[in-house]
Amino acid sequence: MVITAAALVMSACGGGGGGGDKADASKGDPVEGGSVSLIQMSEPRILDPAVMGNSFTTSAIVGNSLFGTLLSDKPDGTFDYGLAKSLETSDGGTTWKLTLRDGITYSDGSPMDAEDVAYNWERIKQPELGSQTATVANYLRDLRPDGQVLTFTLTEPIANFGHAITYFTLNWIAKPEALEAGQAEFDKAPIGAGPFRLKSWTRGGKMVLTKNPEYYDDPRPYLDELVLTANGDEPQRYATVQSGGADGAIASDAALYRRGVEDGLKGVPPQGLSGGVMVVMNTRIAPFDDLRAREAVAKAVDLDAVNEATYEGEGTIPKSLFSKDSLFANDTPLTGYDPDEAQSIFDELAGEGKPVEFTISAFQATESRRVCESIQAQLNTYDNVSVKLEVLDFPAATAKTNARKFQMTQGGVGFVDPEVALYEQLHSGARGNITGVADDEMDAALERGRTSSDIDERKAAYAIVAERFSALTPALFNLAWTGPPVVHNPDIAGFGLYGNTSVRVDGVWTTKK
Numbered sequence: 001m002v003i004t005a006a007a008l009v010m011s012a013c014g015g016g017g018g019g020g021d022k023a024d025a026s027k028g029d030p031v032e033g034g035s036v037s038l039i040q041m042s043e044p045r046i047l048d049p050a051v052m053g054n055s056f057t058t059s060a061i062v063g064n065s066l067f068g069t070l071l072s073d074k075p076d077g078t079f080d081y082g083l084a085k086s087l088e089t090s091d092g093g094t095t096w097k098l099t100l101r102d103g104i105t106y107s108d109g110s111p112m113d114a115e116d117v118a119y120n121w122e123r124i125k126q127p128e129l130g131s132q133t134a135t136v137a138n139y140l141r142d143l144r145p146d147g148q149v150l151t152f153t154l155t156e157p158i159a160n161f162g163h164a165i166t167y168f169t170l171n172w173i174a175k176p177e178a179l180e181a182g183q184a185e186f187d188k189a190p191i192g193a194g195p196f197r198l199k200s201w202t203r204g205g206k207m208v209l210t211k212n213p214e215y216y217d218d219p220r221p222y223l224d225e226l227v228l229t230a231n232g233d234e235p236q237r238y239a240t241v242q243s244g245g246a247d248g249a250i251a252s253d254a255a256l257y258r259r260g261v262e263d264g265l266k267g268v269p270p271q272g273l274s275g276g277v278m279v280v281m282n283t284r285i286a287p288f289d290d291l292r293a294r295e296a297v298a299k300a301v302d303l304d305a306v307n308e309a310t311y312e313g314e315g316t317i318p319k320s321l322f323s324k325d326s327l328f329a330n331d332t333p334l335t336g337y338d339p340d341e342a343q344s345i346f347d348e349l350a351g352e353g354k355p356v357e358f359t360i361s362a363f364q365a366t367e368s369r370r371v372c373e374s375i376q377a378q379l380n381t382y383d384n385v386s387v388k389l390e391v392l393d394f395p396a397a398t399a400k401t402n403a404r405k406f407q408m409t410q411g412g413v414g415f416v417d418p419e420v421a422l423y424e425q426l427h428s429g430a431r432g433n434i435t436g437v438a439d440d441e442m443d444a445a446l447e448r449g450r451t452s453s454d455i456d457e458r459k460a461a462y463a464i465v466a467e468r469f470s471a472l473t474p475a476l477f478n479l480a481w482t483g484p485p486v487v488h489n490p491d492i493a494g495f496g497l498y499g500n501t502s503v504r505v506d507g508v509w510t511t512k513k
Contacts, residue, residue, distance in 0.1 A: 035225035039249035043230040049172035067172035067192035072498035093157035114145035166499035195221035195506035222509035248488030254314035267484030273414040284436040298335035300342035350384035358407040435474035442468035
């Protein structure tokens with residue numbers, strides 16, 4: 001769905017549903033046993049699935065390892081089922097039935113049932129948890145568990161609600177009794193039904209996971225052990241893998257990846273998400289409450305130059321809201337580079353006493369700073385424009401974004417199916433709409449795309465969304481989701497991807513001795 005700015009600004013790549021690493025034919029079939037070490041961008045603050053992030057830049061590896069998945073979306077919009085065996089709606093998206101597999105057990109051997117799912121989903125709504133998933137969980141009402149079947153209704157019809165489950169931590173179910181023991185105890189001994197169990201965790205150091213013999217999908221997981229560390233510095237992650245200090249790492253820099261391939265590393269193929277990484281403009285306040293200011297900035301910035309300055313030209317600039325391979329692809333282009341027209345608009349605004357002056361709030365990650373520095377430098381070459389840059393740590397930048405007190409900051413959206421991603425990002429009534437963009441025509445189209453199950457009707461609706469997005473210019477896409485979210489040595493294979501670049505490791509195997 002909507003990807004948090006903290007996750008996006010570190011990312012130059014992405015993945016989509018139901019895909020991932022293809023086993024190397026030279027290795028033959030997957031083999032069981034062994035240990036693999038991976039470097040994440042960050043480690044989770046706590047292990048409560050309600051407040052973790054289901055993205056490759058946050059806690060996806062940990063969450064998928066400990067809790068498994070109810071289901072995973074695929075590029076064609078269908079699903080691979082995990083702990084759940086089906087998800088069905090009887091009335092086009094208001095009433096739903098989620099059915100768990102029979103015999104599912106937690107890592108401690110106790111059974112999982114639909115009542116546990118209902119408990120976890122209702123718990124996400126608790127304001128004191130501060131869960132990012134609460135935005136979607138609040139659509140849930142009237143949860144009725146019965147054995148392995150959970151029947152529930154939504155506050156409004158969402159024909160593709162399965163994608164909301166895969167994009168958020170609705171997909172991760174923990175044992176209720178373990179959660180009720182309190183956060184400190186849960187962090188020591190989290191209990192889920194995923195492929196791995198927690199053996200040890202030294203904060204700021206190693207997290208060691210071992211094979212869960214209770215996992216439903218025998219013989220997965222193939223590994224006996226998974227060792228996770230965290231490092232927010234991209235070159236250091238690459239250097240560690242290249243030197244043999246780790247078997248793989250979360251990736252984000254396309255230029256570094258190219259060098260890594262030259263040195264023999266492998267990459268998990270991306271799945272071609274639509275959307276991308278972007279700088280967003282706050283349409284609630286000056287100068288971007290004036291559409292002309294947004295248009296001028298979009299026309300003034302040479303994104304190829306941003307790409308060169310940040311990713312040595314290895315990144316891919318989105319040309320439209322939907323990727324060319326998307327079922328919803330259309331011909332509406334994003335606002336393009338036109339420096340003469342940009343200067344004309346800047347002069348027009350200055351003539352009205354409204355010169356374009358603003359501050360870019362950048363996250364502290366290297367890629368984030370480089371993107372913002374490039375944009376700042378370009379804009380400051382124009383007359384009647386003054387741009388300042390502030391670099392904030394992640395808590396401060398996130399807080400400023402959430403409070404809507406920024407003028408320009410970073411964020412983005414990545415998706416296979418546009419629902420629920422675009423609704424939460426662009427609908428005037430959605431809490432995830434950080435730009436504040438409000439347009440009746442776009443709202444109506446988003447509502448049709450959300451409620452309809454007719455593919456032609458949905459295509460027509462999202463064509464309007466693309467047109468209105470380009471006309472309103474609430475954001476400037478500077479990078480598409482085209483790179484590998486994981487790089488690794490050639491001795492391992494079997495990574496899986498779904499949803500919001502969520503990395504699965506239950507299929508990972510190694511020939512390393």
